[in-house]
Amino acid sequence: VVHWLMKKFNIPLTVLSHLGGHSAKRTHRAPPDEHGNPVPIGFLIMKTLKDYIDSTLSNQITVRTGTTVTRLLQRTDFRTGVKCIYGVEYRIRADSASKEKETLEADAVILTTGGFGCDRTNNGVMSKYRPDLLGFPTTCGDFAVGDGVLMGQEIGAELVDMDKVQLHPTGFIDPKNPGNPTKFLAPEAIRGSGAILVNQKGERFVNELDLRSVVSKGIIDNCAEYEGTNSKFAWCIMNKATQFLFGDKVLDFYKDRLGLFSVATDLADIASITGCPLNTLMKTINEYADAEQQGICKKTRKVVFPSSISVNDREFLIARVTPSIHYCMGGLNINAAAEVQEIIPGKVVGSHRHIRRLFAAGEVTGGVHGNNRLGGNSLLECVVFGRIAGFRAAALNQREGFDSGCLKEEEWTLVDLREVRNTDDKYGRNTREYRFNLNGSLQKTGLKVGQFIAIRGEMDGEMLTGYYSPITRPDDEGVIGILCRPDYKGGPIVKLLQYIRPGSYIEMKAMGGLKLEFLPSQGVFWKGRRIRKFGFLAGGTGVSPMLQISREYLNFLNMNKASKEPVDVQPNALNMLYAAEEENDLAFLKALENLESDYPLDFKFYPLLNQPPMGWTEGIGFVTETHIKAHLPYPPCDDQLFVICGPQIFESIMCKHLQSLGYSQEWYYAYSKDV
Ligand SMILES: Cc1cc2nc3c(=O)[nH]c(=O)nc-3n(C[C@H](O)[C@H](O)[C@H](O)COP(=O)(O)OP(=O)(O)OC[C@H]3O[C@@H](n4cnc5c(N)ncnc54)[C@H](O)[C@@H]3O)c2cc1C
Known part of the structure; x- marks a missing residue:
């Protein structure tokens, strides 16, 4: 997005800064304007985009200001429980006294209402999640009171990380109005240019370039309260070199226009303004200069020294x-x-789903930054997720293939990579989930359960193709996910998967496969035959269709239990023999173990290894007829279905075993038949 802002909108993100917690210069800023005034980068981005809308898109986009949204308009599908947003209720701010509300219907709503840093109410969001911070001042605007969070919560949206509120260590105390609860921010680049912090004794107490949380705690633990306030404060000292690095003209703005800096001719002057003992100040500066020479401050562990300082410096x-x-x-x-997102009960096929037609971006969202946002990352997040939200909202009413599904067996469809998830903990060692956006945000793949897909793309002049069973469900909207091994055992296509990044396009198409029908109140059917028991024969990564079928079947059982017209089902319906060369080749093992422990009466799997490790207590060698008789549905019966997937040689041996055990050809299906 940095590239996009620079190239498409000519926003000059040309200055690179080293901010707190960074290991290198990584925050892009704009240089001061032609008069030397600082250019607030958030404002610059917003103004540029607003000008672009006014000049280029004014006939397509109406911007309403002075309007407060008060509620999301939502309806729920009574059959599925899926929530859908269809607009907002709002109030013109000037009319707030009249309490008159209006509604605006819309295909999509994107919430971008910011955070709740300025919520000082006794029963508001801040007091609920971080009552300990209520007495602190804020750098946030008075609009940042959590409206979007509350509106989302009202319709059941999930909130995350609500107790994670960041203190910025350097809000300016204005000596003319020290008790003002809203503070002007002393930008992090001030410390990034070499400013040092000292307490009222004149001692440094923290690495000024440490994380915001660490520097804030340093001030709270080591400094005194500013007279007449409850605010602990530190003195921020900039010598000439630091001022130059930060930008003299920009500092004039804070000093002359806002009156937030005092000028000190030398160290003695600093001592008289701050009340810090001169001797201590001199010792502090000398120690800092020594630390810079040695490349490390042993007291604070500071290792980056953006500029030098000396006791002989003047004009601080x-x-x-x-x-x-x-x-x-x-x-x-x-x-x-x-x-x-909202949470859905039942964890077989995921614990979350999206609220249809509702998107969010920016500070109103949670979970993007973990416990402590780094400087510069918020505006970055606003643009990254703002763009994504815009694209996906615009793709809501994509009609093509809307009803029949968008993946066809006859033709390739372009899909773009949404995200890559490391699923080692969820599905098993060495696994990655690749999720691709379908063209329409509410489109479905049109695949049946058990059906697989092909993906392909060109890499170094070579067309690479791979086959996968989706890990997402046929009912999932706007997305298809595949699970794969990211090493050479995942096949040649892995080279391409490792190379592509979110936003990259590849081609995808529907293939054959089982095409099972899961019909509520009727049961599971294959080619018109009701299936009550599955026998899975999997070799290596061939386990993935079994995983998909098992998850869908267990989900069906859950729905069936809750249904007013449940169908009869049999216990122990999912049984698997899973063969691999060595333990590392048992792909998606964790997922299978989880299914077995969560559904012990319905799902069982028996692994066999050709080269077992020491202490292996499960099957050893190749799958034999004896294994099939012992672990899969036997004797043959016409409500059974055997599913076979693995290397071709494995599949043909398994078919022979089944034939000689008396299973007719209509009772089993081997995937290689359709590749
Ligand atoms: C002083 C300061 C300096 C910062 N500097 C940086 C920086 O250099 N780099 C960086 O990455 N981040 C910085 N941040 C953080 C960053 O600016 C914010 O996180 C970011 O602006 C959030 O953008 P947003 O669009 O999500 O929300 P906001 O910018 O807060 O905008 C929310 C908007 O929604 C409106 N709104 C709220 N409720 C309603 C409602 N009910 N109806 C209608 N409208 C509503 C508000 O009026 C406001 O216009 C800084 C923050 C502050 C306070």
Whole structure:
């Protein structure tokens, strides 16, 4: 997005800064304007985009300001429980006294209402999740009161990380109005240019370039309260070299226009303004200069010294800075397509789903930054997820293939990579889930359970193709996910998968496969035959269709239990023999173990290894007829279905075993038949 902002909108993100917690310069900023004034980068991005809309898109986009959204309009599908947003209720701010509300219906709503850093109410979001911070000042605007979070919560959206609220260590205390609860921010680049922080004794107490949380805690633990306030504060000292690095003209703005810096001619002057003992100040500066020489400050572990300082320096700027509420890491849970999530009961096929037609981006969302956002990452997040939300909202009413599904057996469809998930903990060692956006946000794949797909793409002049069973469900909207091994055993296509990044396109098409029908109140059918028991014969990564079928079947059982018209089902319906060369080749093992422990009466699997490790207690060698008789449905019966997937040689041996055990050809299906 940095590239996009620079190339498409000419936003000059040309200055690179080293901010707190960074291991290298990584935050892009704009240089000062032609008069030397600082250019607030968030404002610049917003203004540029607004100008673009006004000049280029004014006939397509209406911007309404002075309008407060008060509620999301939502309806719920009574059959499925799926929630759908169809607009908002709002109030013109000037009319707030009249309490008159209006509604605006829309295909999509994208919430971008920011955080709740300025919520000082006694029963608001801040007091619920971080009551300990209520007395702190804030750098946030007075609109940041959590409206979007509350509106989302009202319709059942999931909130995440709500207790993670960031204190910025350096809100300026304005000596003319020290008790003002809203603070002007002393940008992190001030410390990034070499400013040092000292307490009222004149001692440094923290690595100024450490994480915001660490520097804030340093001030709270080591400094005194500013007179007449409850705010602990530190002195921020900038010598000439630091001022130059940060930008003299920009500092004039803070000093002359805002009156937030005092000027000190030398160290003695600093001592008289701050009340710090001169001797201590001199010792502090000398120690800092020594540390710079040695490349490390042993006291604070500082190792980056953006500029040098000496006791002989003159013309200092000094400011009073205090930890202030700055950013909310928590908010609405969104997925990688910026769709707002809700929790669904039953964990077989995922614990979340999106609220249809509701997206969110920016500080109103949660979970993007973990416990402590790094400087610069918020605006980055706003643009990254803002773009995604815009794209996916615009793709809502994609009609092509809407009803019949968008993946066809006859033709390849372009899909773009949404995200890559490391699923080692969820599905098993050495696994990755690749999720691709379908063209329409509400489109479905049109695949049946058990059907597989092909993906292909060109790499180094070679067309690479791979076959996968989706890990997402046929009913999932706007997305298809595949599970794969990212090493050479995942096949040649892995080279391509490792290379592509979110936003990259590859081609995908529907293939053959089982095509099972899961019909509520009727049962599971294959080619018109009701199936009550499955026997799975899997070799290596050939286990993936079995995983898909098993998850879908267990989900069917859950729904069936809750149904008013349940069908008869049999216990122990899913049985698997899973053969691999060595233990490492048992792909998606964790997923199978989880199914077995969560559904012991319905799902069982028996692994066999050709080269077992020491202490292996399960099957050894090749799958034999004896294994099949012992672990899969036997004797043959016409409500059984055997599914075979693995290397071709494995599949043909398994077919022979089944034939000689008396299973007719209509009772088993081997995947290689359709590749
Ligand atoms: C002083 C300061 C400096 C910062 N500097 C940086 C920086 O250099 N780099 C960086 O990455 N991040 C920075 N941040 C953080 C970053 O600016 C914010 O996280 C970011 O602006 C959030 O953008 P947003 O669009 O999600 O929300 P906001 O910018 O907060 O905008 C939310 C908008 O929604 C409106 N709104 C709220 N409720 C309603 C409602 N009910 N109806 C209608 N409208 C509503 C508000 O009026 C506001 O216009 C800074 C933050 C502050 C406070």
